[in-house]
Amino acid sequence: MTAPIPLGRPGAFGRSRFRPASRPVAPVAPRIRSVANGRAPLFAPSGHPLAEPAISAALARRAEEIDRAFAAIEPVLVTLAPRQFEPGFAERAAAEIASVLGVGVEPARLEATWNRPLDMVALQASLVLRTFARLVERTAARPPAVEEGEPVAEVVRRFGFHGVDVSTCADGRLGGLLDHVLRVPPAIVVARKSFAGAMFDVEEAIARFERVELGRWREGRPNPASEPTRYLKLGVYHFSSLDPQHEGCAAHGSDERRAAAALLARLHDFAEAVARRHGEATRPAILLVGVDTDTDSIRVHVPDPAGEIDLDRYLSSAELHAATRELSREAAKEEIRRRVAASIGVAPDDPATEGMRWFCGYLLKNNIAQVEAVLARFGGPYPDRGHEERLVVVGDPIDDVQLRNLAFQAQMRSIEEGEGDLAVGIRILGERLAPAGLAVPILVLRTFEGGLPGAADRAAERAQLMRRAVERRFSGTGSAPRILVEAAIRAAEGGSLRFLSRDVVRANGCSCAQREGIG
Ligand SMILES: [Zn+2]
The missing domain is CATH 3.30.1330.140 (Carboxysome Shell Carbonic Anhydrase, C-terminal domain)
Incomplete structure (x- = not known):
């Protein structure tokens, strides 16, 4: 409860390759079930006060469903390949693909002759794309985000933000950023785009900002322009706590400081550009977050009362996960609030920074549930440290x-x-x-x-x-x-x-x- 505030201390960024002195890799508790027979178990509740067992279980089920869908492709092709010259093969194959994989392929594309056999490699790749498309159609299966009473979008507005625009890296390891890592509902995300190294295009981001503001002026959506809320631009870089030299952001040479600094500079450019074009009153809020792709834990670089972000000043959810493990749920949330305020040297009831502090705490609390879910599923960090995109x-x-x-x-x-x-x-x-x-x-x-x-x-x-x-x-x-x-x-x-x-x-x-x- 009274543990020292786990901030990246001044200077720690460079010396320790961006890691606080005590390595924030989430500790492995003995109660965690381990991977058995090469197959990861679904989420097992472990008792962390901020775990969200129902949501984590839904996310794990969804992950299994996605894995199963792709795993079904190869066995179908193995049975089809030797039969391709049989009479009536194309129709039968199309029907089999539809029944087993649930995707449609026109029979004409499955016609083979001795001198023009099926291109199985192309067919496999095409089925990967169509399986992905089928999963996209099942949007209803997207698990719910964490909500406590009031809808999150309303709470976020109450704390001063009418929309969150997320820019992150194209790296597939961030593919679960919204649902799994940050656990924010789609309702608050007005834009989300990925670029190598999270290097978003400032002009395009301004256009998105203007589109949202136009909606507020013309239609009062998501809230009227007369309400004093702000547009929040969230920049997400990534790093690897286990293999920082090789498994970090490829676009920045796996150098986490470079990745964070470049993204912060771009966030500044965006905020400054909006302020110059539309006036100081419209200046968007900016926030920098780092994701450890080995554990899904995050670093939140809490802006100070002047809105300034420091690369060396952040709160780590991995450390907060450990620090709040023995507390009650309410005490754990209170501890997060206390540490967020302390990180920027303000009182926990400081009105000027309240909205941003709340949002930072919200992200950290949500993410602790994800840190817990990864631990519960794999008994430690992700077994696949690197790229496995399909x-x-x-x-x-x-x-x-x-x-x-x-x-x-x-x-x-x-x-x-x-x-x-x-x-x-x-x-x-x-x-x-x-x-x-x-x-x-x-x-x-x-x-x-x-x-x-x-x-x-x-x-x-x-x-x-x-x-x-x-x-x-x-x-x-x-x-x-x-x-x-x-x-x-x-x-x-x-x-x-x-x-x-x-x-x-x-x-x-x-x-x-x-x-x-x-x-
Ligand atoms: Zn990257």
Whole structure:
């Protein structure tokens, strides 16, 4: 209860490679069940006062469901491959794929002859993309966020923020950031985009800010512009506590200080740009958070009363997890509040910093439940320290399937803009998939506003353009890994993905005459 405040002390950042002196890797309690027979158990309640057993169990069930869906692909292909020349194979195979995997493949794409056998590698990659799309459709399965009485969106507004815009790294290990790591409900997230190294585009972020503010002025959504709330820009970098030199952020050379400093500079640029364009009163609040991809614990760099963020000043949820383990739930929450206030040298009832302190405490409390869930599931840090992503998503973001290491998400408006991000993703997945004889599945996704006339067609055109650009840039060059690219569109409001056929491309004038696998 009276333990010293676990702040990264001044200077500790550089000397200890960003770690507080006492290593904040979450301690492993003996009561945790261990991994048995290579299969991780679902969440087992362990008694931490801030554990959220129901939510953690729902998240674990969802994770298992996702793993099972992808694991089912290979056995289907193993049974189909030797039968491909049998009469009537294409229809039967399509039916089997639909019944076992729940995804549709046109029979025409499964027709094989002795001199043109099925491209099983392309089919496998395509089924990975379609399985991902099927999981996206099941948005109802997304587990609930932590709520205590009042809806979180209302509490967040009461504490002074009308929307949270999250920018993070494209690294797939952050794929569960919203549901698992931060456990924030979609209702408070007005934007979420990933870029290699979390290096978001300031101009694009300003446009998103303006869109939200326009909604407040014109429609009073999410709250009227007359209410004195602020836009909160949350920047999330990542690091590896177990292998900081190799498993940190690839875009920043696995250097956590560099990753944090670059993101903080960009957050400052964004806030300053908004203030210059729209006046000081509109200046967004900014917050910097680091995620340890080995344990899912976070560092919250609590801004001081002037809003300043210090790379060396942060609260670690791993330390708070240990410090609050023996307390009651209320006492644990109180201890978090006390430490957040102490970290910036203000009283726990300081009115000027109340909103931001509450938000920091909210993130830390939520995340302690995730730290506990990872411990309970694996008996320690994640067994897969590095990259295990199954696909790359290019273009627009897709957040409906929240799971660590599911997809490398490289968001961009054009390949020219995001070529570097995409190259990182293809390299990372290729290093694992190519030796196994597999192709890197790439989903080009463009979203459109459902209510706008012609928007779906325009999105389809953009998606096809981007697909062709990805293929031109990354297909068949020397030792590069093989890729399979498919394009899809989706309404921004949600719903299913619509895959675009390559025939449409040909009709629009693509001169590509070769047989294009099973695309
Ligand atoms: Zn990264």
